[in-house]
Amino acid sequence: MDQAQVLDEFRAAGALLEGHFILTSGLRSPMYLQCARVLMDPRRAERLCAALAAKVRDALGADPIDLVVSPAMGGVVVGYEMGRQMGVPAIFVERVDGTFALRRGFDIPQGARCLMVEDVVTTGLSSRECIGVIEALGGRVVAGASLIDRSDGKADIGVPLIPLARLAVPSYPADALPPDLAAIPAIKPGSRGLK
Template sequence: MTNSETLAMFKSSGALLDGHFKLTSGRHSNSYFQCAKVLQYPEYLSAICGEIAAHFRDSGITTVISPAIGGIVVGTEVGRQLGVKTIFAERKEGTMMIRRGFSIDPSEQVLVVEDVITTGGSVVEVMEQVKAAGATVAGVASVVDRSNGKVKLADKQFSLLMMEVVSYAPEECPLCKEGLPIDAPGSRSNAQG
C-alpha cells in the first residue's frame, strides 16, 4: 500500500483534519490525523493493519503492545493478524504502566504499535516498560509517522504513512499568534509524546 493509497483512506473517512490542534506531544499543528475515524471501517482497519502485520510476520513477534488510547485498536488488529498476544499500556497518574493484569515475560519478542508518531514520546515510554520486564523490543510500528522517518525509535521500525507534517512548539505557533482557537482531540490534553 502506497502513501497516497493510505492518505486516500484518511481523506475519504474524514480522518485528516485541518485547523489548529494541540497534539498529544504538546506541540501545535494545522493538521491532525484522527486514526480512530479511519480505523472505524473494518475494510480500512484490516488493510492498514495487514500491511503492518506483513512487515513483521517473519520477525518472531510473540506479543504486541500499544499505548492507550490511540494505539489500542491498531495494536489489537495487528496482534490478531499475527496471531499473538496483544496488550496495552496506559497512564496512571501520568506514568505509562502495564496494568489490568497484563504481564510480559522476559522471553517475549515485543512489537510496539502506535497509531501516530510525532515525537515518539509515548512509544519510548512503552518501550521502557517492555525493557523493564526484561523482554526484547523487536520493533516499532505506526500507522502514521508525522516526522517522515526523522524520529528513529528502533532498528526495525515501520510506518504505513510517512509524511513530514509541520508542528510548532506552543510558544512559536503562528496559529496561536493569530488568535485561532485550538482543539486538543488526542487522548491526552496535556501531554509529552
C-alpha cells in the same frame, strides 16, 4: 498499499483534519490525524493493519514476534488488529498517575520478542515510554510500527520504526507559531482534548 492509498483511507474516514491543533506533545500543528475515525470501521482497520503487518514481516524477515504491545489509548485498536494479523497476543500499557504501566492481569514473558505498535508517531515520546515498560518487564522490543509516522522519519524511538506511511507535517512550539497558524483558534482533538 502505498502512501497515497493510506492517506485516501484517512480522507475517506474524515480523519485527516486541517486547522490549528494542539498535539498530545503540546506542540501545535496545521494537520491532525484522527486515527479513531479510521479504525472505527473494522474493514478499513483490517486493510490498513494487514498492509502494516506485511511491512513488518518484510522488515523482520524470518524472526517472528511473540507479542504486540501498544500504548493506550490511541494504540489499543491498532495494536489488537496487528496482533490478529500477526497471529500473536496483543496487550497494552496505560497511564497510571501519568506514567505507563501494565495492568489488567497482562504480563510479558521474560525474553519475549515484542513489537510496539502505535497509531501515529509524532515525537516518539509515548513510543519510548511504552518500550521502557516492555524492557523493564523483561521483554525485548525488536521494532516499533505505526500507521503514520508524522515526523517523516525524524522521531527516534530507540528501535527501528516501521510505519505504513510517513508524512512531513510541521509542528511548532506554542510561542513560535507561523502567523497564518496563530490566526486560527487552537483546538485539542483526540482522547485528551476536545471532540
